[in-house]
Amino acid sequence: MAGTDDIWKREEVESPCVKICVVHPATRLCTGCYRSIEEIGGWGRMTPEERRAVMAELPSRAGLLAKRRGGRAARLRGED
Numbered sequence: 001m002a003g004t005d006d007i008w009k010r011e012e013v014e015s016p017c018v019k020i021c022v023v024h025p026a027t028r029l030c031t032g033c034y035r036s037i038e039e040i041g042g043w044g045r046m047t048p049e050e051r052r053a054v055m056a057e058l059p060s061r062a063g064l065l066a067k068r069r070g071g072r073a074a075r076l077r078g079e080d
Contacts, residue, residue: 013051016058027064034061
């Protein structure tokens with residue numbers, strides 16, 4: 001007899017969410033998973049193929065989010 005976990009198991013692409021949900025103001029990408037607001041909002045309606053396409057593109061987006069190196073204090077010291 002199959003366990004109840006088998007009944008609820010779904011064959012779909014998992015979300016890349018890492019629960020760090022902060023949207024970068026310039027790129028409008030989530031700094032945790034690198035998805036756009038539109039991709040996050042539409043994830044549940046995407047086909048598995050659409051999700052896989054987004055997932056394949058995410059690693060290349062990491063470089064779009066410039067890391068801040070100390071904010072205003074660093075700029076005043078000439079480090080930024």
